[in-house]
Amino acid sequence: MAKLNINGKIRDVQVEPDTPLLWAIREQVGLTGTKYGCGVAQCGACSVHINGELVRSCVLPVGGVKPTDKVVTIEGLSSTSSHPVQKAWSALDVPQCGYCQSGQIMAAAALLRKKPKPTDQDIDDAMSNVCRCGTYQRVRAAVHMAAGRKQA
Amino acid sequence: MNTKLSRRRFIVGTAVAGGGLALGIRLPFGASAEAKTAGDAGVEVHAWVVVKPDDTCVIRIARSEMGQGTRTGLAQLVAEELECDWKKVATESITPGENLARKRVWGEMSTGGSRGIRTSQDYVRRGGAAARMMLLQAAADEWKVPVAEVGVANGVITHAASGRRTTYGKVAAAAAKLTPPDPKSITLKDPKDWKIAGKPMKRLDTADKLNGSKVYALDVRLPGMLNAAVKACPVFGGKLVSYDESKIAGRPGVRGVVKVNDSTVAVVADTWWRAKSALEALPIVWDEGAGASQSSATIAKHLEEGLGASEAYAFRNEGDAVGAITGAAKKIEAVYSTPFLAHATMEPMNCTVKLSADRAECWVATQNSEASLAALSEQSGVPLEKCEVYRHDLGGGFGRRGGNQDYVRQAVNIAQHFPGVPIKMIWSREEDMGHDFYRPISQCKLAAGLDDKGNLVGLHVRISGQSINAFVNPAMVANGKDDRQLQGYTARPGDAQLGYTVPNLLIEYAMRNTHVPVGPWRGVNTNQNAVYMECFIEEAARAAGADSLEFRRALMGKHPKHLAVLNAAADKGHWGTPLPAGVHRGIAHFMGYGSYSAAVAEVSVSGEGKVRVHRMVLALDCGHAVNPDQIAAQVEGSVVYGLTAAFYGECKVENGRMTELNFDRYQMLRLAEMPKVETVIVPTYDFWGGVGEPTISVVTPAVLNAIFAATGKPVRSLPLKNLKLV
Numbered sequence: 001m002a003k004l005n006i007n008g009k010i011r012d013v014q015v016e017p018d019t020p021l022l023w024a025i026r027e028q029v030g031l032t033g034t035k036y037g038c039g040v041a042q043c044g045a046c047s048v049h050i051n052g053e054l055v056r057s058c059v060l061p062v063g064g065v066k067p068t069d070k071v072v073t074i075e076g077l078s079s080t081s082s083h084p085v086q087k088a089w090s091a092l093d094v095p096q097c098g099y100c101q102s103g104q105i106m107a108a109a110a111l112l113r114k115k116p117k118p119t120d121q122d123i124d125d126a127m128s129n130v131c132r133c134g135t136y137q138r139v140r141a142a143v144h145m146a147a148g149r150k151q152a
Numbered sequence: 153m154n155t156k157l158s159r160r161r162f163i164v165g166t167a168v169a170g171g172g173l174a175l176g177i178r179l180p181f182g183a184s185a186e187a188k189t190a191g192d193a194g195v196e197v198h199a200w201v202v203v204k205p206d207d208t209c210v211i212r213i214a215r216s217e218m219g220q221g222t223r224t225g226l227a228q229l230v231a232e233e234l235e236c237d238w239k240k241v242a243t244e245s246i247t248p249g250e251n252l253a254r255k256r257v258w259g260e261m262s263t264g265g266s267r268g269i270r271t272s273q274d275y276v277r278r279g280g281a282a283a284r285m286m287l288l289q290a291a292a293d294e295w296k297v298p299v300a301e302v303g304v305a306n307g308v309i310t311h312a313a314s315g316r317r318t319t320y321g322k323v324a325a326a327a328a329k330l331t332p333p334d335p336k337s338i339t340l341k342d343p344k345d346w347k348i349a350g351k352p353m354k355r356l357d358t359a360d361k362l363n364g365s366k367v368y369a370l371d372v373r374l375p376g377m378l379n380a381a382v383k384a385c386p387v388f389g390g391k392l393v394s395y396d397e398s399k400i401a402g403r404p405g406v407r408g409v410v411k412v413n414d415s416t417v418a419v420v421a422d423t424w425w426r427a428k429s430a431l432e433a434l435p436i437v438w439d440e441g442a443g444a445s446q447s448s449a450t451i452a453k454h455l456e457e458g459l460g461a462s463e464a465y466a467f468r469n470e471g472d473a474v475g476a477i478t479g480a481a482k483k484i485e486a487v488y489s490t491p492f493l494a495h496a497t498m499e500p501m502n503c504t505v506k507l508s509a510d511r512a513e514c515w516v517a518t519q520n521s522e523a524s525l526a527a528l529s530e531q532s533g534v535p536l537e538k539c540e541v542y543r544h545d546l547g548g549g550f551g552r553r554g555g556n557q558d559y560v561r562q563a564v565n566i567a568q569h570f571p572g573v574p575i576k577m578i579w580s581r582e583e584d585m586g587h588d589f590y591r592p593i594s595q596c597k598l599a600a601g602l603d604d605k606g607n608l609v610g611l612h613v614r615i616s617g618q619s620i621n622a623f624v625n626p627a628m629v630a631n632g633k634d635d636r637q638l639q640g641y642t643a644r645p646g647d648a649q650l651g652y653t654v655p656n657l658l659i660e661y662a663m664r665n666t667h668v669p670v671g672p673w674r675g676v677n678t679n680q681n682a683v684y685m686e687c688f689i690e691e692a693a694r695a696a697g698a699d700s701l702e703f704r705r706a707l708m709g710k711h712p713k714h715l716a717v718l719n720a721a722a723d724k725g726h727w728g729t730p731l732p733a734g735v736h737r738g739i740a741h742f743m744g745y746g747s748y749s750a751a752v753a754e755v756s757v758s759g760e761g762k763v764r765v766h767r768m769v770l771a772l773d774c775g776h777a778v779n780p781d782q783i784a785a786q787v788e789g790s791v792v793y794g795l796t797a798a799f800y801g802e803c804k805v806e807n808g809r810m811t812e813l814n815f816d817r818y819q820m821l822r823l824a825e826m827p828k829v830e831t832v833i834v835p836t837y838d839f840w841g842g843v844g845e846p847t848i849s850v851v852t853p854a855v856l857n858a859i860f861a862a863t864g865k866p867v868r869s870l871p872l873k874n875l876k877l878v
């Protein structure tokens with residue numbers, strides 16, 4: 001049994017402490033917007049924020065998350081899909097299948113919190129999530145748009 | 153196609169033809185993320201169109217959506233003829249059970265071969281037009297005026313003479329009672345007059361991809377549901393001998409261990425994580441079988457033998473290629489090779505099945521939901537009309553989720569041990585990459601002869617490699633005659649025609665199969681065949697001392713559409729103009745899925761041999777361009793899928809099994825490596841071609857030809873990560 005603070009709510013989850021946070025979020029808390037892609041911290045589909053930091057939740061055991069840690073999932077990023085990243089993603093029709101996009105959006109939101117006006121190099125460095133549909137060109141443009149910048 | 157597929161088709165077909173055993177059964181619509189509209193709040197004016205009192209037009213979609221934008225494109229085509237308000241369009245995915253119960257009124261549901269729009273455009277447009285005609289007739293009847301006096305725009309019907317107006321929502325109920333017009337009597341709009349189709353409309357299915365609310369098959373949660381993790385023998389063709397259940401007894405949440413089939417075992421638990429952890433702890437004994445002796449090296453040898461074998465299928469034999477090459481002023485020769493590749497859809501294979509006393513239900517991401525339905529019925533023994541498939545939009549398809557519904561069959565087998573309990577089976581990423589239907593491996597030997605002026609006088613192409621059709625249905629390709637493996641080299645126009653005229657041409661195929669399961673992979677054989685042809689033509693152009701573009705143009709006089717697309721790419725790619733120091737261009741073109749593609753790549757190769765693709769221009773003639781922005785998205789995506797294969801893609805075989813089982817070894821292109829992609833769409837409006845696949849074939853050869861330009865050496869094997877380029 002662990003206590004997790006997810007999207008501002010305290011949740012009791014009945015899991016072994018070595019259960020990855022990803023699966024506790026998906027299976028016990030029932031929030032399925034955070035995706036399973038690889039389970040080995042390679043793809044970023046499982047990205048969440050913990051105390052504002054970007055974390056790949058598939059390799060983080062629940063036992064390593066304190067009840068005071070603030071976990072934010074894609075469902076908690078904004079209540080009305082009004083985060084600037086979500087708005088830019090919508091404006092540029094970024095998603096194809098969409099499966100990787102929760103992770104892409106969480107990664108972009110974390111980047112913009114640290115660097116409100118990221119350069120292309122910043123985006124290259126921060127946005128390492130895999131998109132098998134190949135939406136990278138629009139991801140880049142949408143990060144710039146969310147930062148309030150037209151891409152050159 | 154394939155037997156498994158056609159057998160399923162046959163079943164579906166029989167059920168329909170067999171006296172309407174399925175008729176009159178009203179099946180519920182699937183659990184889709186789309187608007188739930190068909191019930192009380194709307195009326196079906198026509199099979200393709202439901203109209204709600206608030207004037208929302210719900211357009212029915214039969215094809216699968218896996219990111220390629222088909223849902224939006226099909227809706228545009230229906231809405232165009234319907235003359236409704238695009239802002240009030242919603243969509244609804246029909247289920248295969250519904251389709252069957254209504255004698256396949258929505259036609260083919262399978263979504264592959266870049267056919268989603270091109271092979272349904274005609275009847276869906278007629279469906280939209282028929283609904284419009286019925287709605288107008290209903291208004292005319294109400295006003296007691298001739299229908300010819302009634303006009304419509306954006307779903308508002310008007311009678312100019314009397315100034316009366318009404319809306320689709322108000323007349324829908326009356327319209328639904330009318331007899332639909334004969335589809336053949338309908339005249340469709342000239343694409344020149346399109347207002348909704350042909351325009352870069354925003355996708356209709358983006359919102360729930362932005363906030364985590366979209367429910368993929370992997371996200372399905374049902375009351376009482378249990379979860380299953382599966383493991384198949386890592387060696388293809390191997391068998392399950394035994395497992396020691398006692399070693400995982402007492403693990404939390406575990407409900408059972410199930411032999412799924414001859415080669416597969418599953419652990420079922422309350423959660424998937426517990427099932428997977430228990431499965432990893434389960435001792436399993438395999439009989440690895442004959443396949444265990446196979447490796448990439450043995451397979452390469454097997455293919456090499458085919459390159460020189462005396463017997464081969466002569467697919468095209470025009471003039472005397474061998475003689476012309478022997479007698480030519482200059483001769484060149486090369487051997488190329490391409491590896492097995494996994495699809496690696498971002499959403500791993502999964503399927504949820506619930507079997508009750510007289511009902512079988514399945515929740516699945518599928519490119520062919522009728523094949524899913526047939527697999528569900530066959531495997532469960534529940535008659536088709538008591539089966540239903542709730543299809544979910546796919547987290548990637550790329551050909552993996554087509555006719556071969558292996559995951560449905562596995563999930564049914566597991567669910568049979570848990571009557572009445574929904575079982576969600578999820579493959580781990582390792583299972584997904586270790587048990588794919590891989591892009592087939594092949595090698596290609598090419599020889600060309602040039603005359604003293606540098607003209608290509610003879611070309612001999614011999615492909616040796618694995619056949620998809622032979623894996624699916626060996627009887628279909630008796631004597632090694634498998635035209636599908638020669639995709640892109642056909643003489644016949646229309647689908648995948650070679651764009652060159654060579655006076656002496658011999659194209660052969662030596663079928664060399666392996667124990668590895670193979671299947672269609674985005675672009676299928678156009679990928680490998682475009683590399684072989686377009687990189688070797690580049691070698692020929694350089695041997696002739698000719699410009700790469702001019703050498704190709706000289707061979708394309710009889711192929712104006714191929715040439716126009718090549719020219720479009722060359723123009724937009726500024727072929728022949730100066731580039732920054734160290735940057736080089738490569739060009740390629742090919743045809744597949746009824747569409748013409750060409751690419752120009754700008755590439756640099758560092759002193760350490762690191763390749764950087766800076767810019768790619770892709771030109772496409774897909775006949776009709778239904779949504780230019782979504783076509784651009786598909787082109788951008790095809791560049792990523794193609795470059796991933798070119799740089800990193802390789803599934804090696806060791807001791808009969810795959811060694812690339814996750815993204816650590818099966819690397820993916822990331823955003824930092826993404827070139828700037830420019831899409832040039834040059835539709836000629838005299839045919840309907842595909843979009844999802846065609847352009848991928850030209851990505852790799854354009855890049856390889858640019859590397860050739862940079863280093864002076866041709867690249868003849870993939871992936872690039874294995875090569876020392878400088």
Ligand code: FES
Pocket residue numbers: 035036037038039040041042043044045046047056057058059
């Ligand atoms: S699922 Fe966590 S990084 Fe891939």
Ligand code: FES
Pocket residue numbers: 095096097098099100101130131132133134135219498547548
């Ligand atoms: S949108 Fe499909 S994987 Fe990224």
